[in-house]
Amino acid sequence: MDRQLNRDWRTPIRYPDPAIEVLDGRFARYVLGSAALERIWTGGRWTEGPVWFGDMRCLVWSDIPNDRLMRWSEDSGTASVFRAPSHYANGNSRDFSGRLLTCEHGSRRVTRTEHDGTITVLADRFDEKPLNAPNDIVAHPDGSVWFTDPGYGILWNYEGHKATPELPTRVYRIGADETLTIATEALEKPNGLAFSPDYHTLYVSDTGASHKSGHPHQIHAFNVADGKLTDQRTFCDLGSAMPDGFRVDMDGNVWSSAGWAGAEVDGVHVFAPDGTQIGAIHLPEGASNLCFGGVKRNRLFITAGQSVYSLYTDAQGHR
Numbered sequence: 050m051d052r053q054l055n056r057d058w059r060t061p062i063r064y065p066d067p068a069i070e071v072l073d074g075r076f077a078r079y080v081l082g083s084a085a086l087e088r089i090w091t092g093g094r095w096t097e098g099p100v101w102f103g104d105m106r107c108l109v110w111s112d113i114p115n116d117r118l119m120r121w122s123e124d125s126g127t128a129s130v131f132r133a134p135s136h137y138a139n140g141n142s143r144d145f146s147g148r149l150l151t152c153e154h155g156s157r158r159v160t161r162t163e164h165d166g167t168i169t170v171l172a173d174r175f176d177e178k179p180l181n182a183p184n185d186i187v188a189h190p191d192g193s194v195w196f197t198d199p200g201y202g203i204l205w206n207y208e209g210h211k212a213t214p215e216l217p218t219r220v221y222r223i224g225a226d227e228t229l230t231i232a233t234e235a236l237e238k239p240n241g242l243a244f245s246p247d248y249h250t251l252y253v254s255d256t257g258a259s260h261k262s263g264h265p266h267q268i269h270a271f272n273v274a275d276g277k278l279t280d281q282r283t284f285c286d287l288g289s290a291m292p293d294g295f296r297v298d299m300d301g302n303v304w305s306s307a308g309w310a311g312a313e314v315d316g317v318h319v320f321a322p323d324g325t326q327i328g329a330i331h332l333p334e335g336a337s338n339l340c341f342g343g344v345k346r347n348r349l350f351i352t353a354g355q356s357v358y359s360l361y362t363d364a365q366g367h368r
């Protein structure tokens with residue numbers, strides 16, 4: 050099927066957009082016939098970490114190799130630099146007070162941007178050793194913040210500063226009292242992470258090893274109780290595609306980035322709560338991460354390669 054991914058992104062295309070694929074009837078209810086995939090920005094090197102600011106009507110994301118955070122305004126449809134240098138920021142999220150949480154490769158730390166703009170360091174070391182390179186982050190309503198530390202940001206000078214890791218790859222939890230604890234070190238390269246709508250499950254993707262090595266490309270699920278993870282299991286397998294960042298909608302579906310698998314596969318893969326893939330959004334670039342935004346949280350924003358894409362859906366992002 051010609052999904053018309055070589056479109057010029059300025060000429061309107063005929064509905065329904067062939068970039069959106071229903072694999073299971075459960076996905077059809079989220080697809081809007083009169084909504085097309087949009088490329089809202091391009092010109093980066095490796096975009097990541099999208100986060101929506103409803104109060105500002107803007108999207109903030111990372112352009113990691115360019116050492117900057119970008120901002121796109123919904124009202125003007127234009128983008129500008131939000132923060133540079135960003136210390137090679139990667140994943141971004143917001144806490145339950147609306148403050149920006151950021152994983153920084155360059156400074157190998159997790160920060161919180163306060164409402165007045167000052168920056169608080171939430172974590173930069175464990176056992177007196179520097180973190181590897183925090184990758185992605187999510188807040189829990191109990192006041193804790195959870196982040197992954199796979200170490201990609203110190204592999205090369207391109208996305209940070211090359212260095213030898215001193216700690217195992219892990220998921221960490223920063224408690225409301227700011228205590229840093231190990232949540233799990235069971236995954237080879239823990240990367241994206243998100244909670245289920247009831248916060249009883251934490252999903253974490255593993256991008257371990259090379260995509261050619263046969264290492265499975267899976268999102269894992271853990272039970273969350275009393276700040277601890279138990280009962281690890283495989284939630285879904287993306288086959289040839291690599292799952293990086295992802296989000297969960299109000300119905301518990303997991304909308305995952307998929308990349309490094311080629312033109313037929315790259316984009317967004319959507320999984321029902323039982324782990325079955327029910328839909329796909331095909332993109333002309335491999336996706337790294339995504340978030341829901343808009344005042345109704347029904348607009349998907351996807352960072353992919355050098356660009357940022359958007360699609361209105363009838364799903365609603367988890368708050």
Ligand code: MG
Nearest residue numbers: 184240293294
């Ligand atoms: Mg990531």
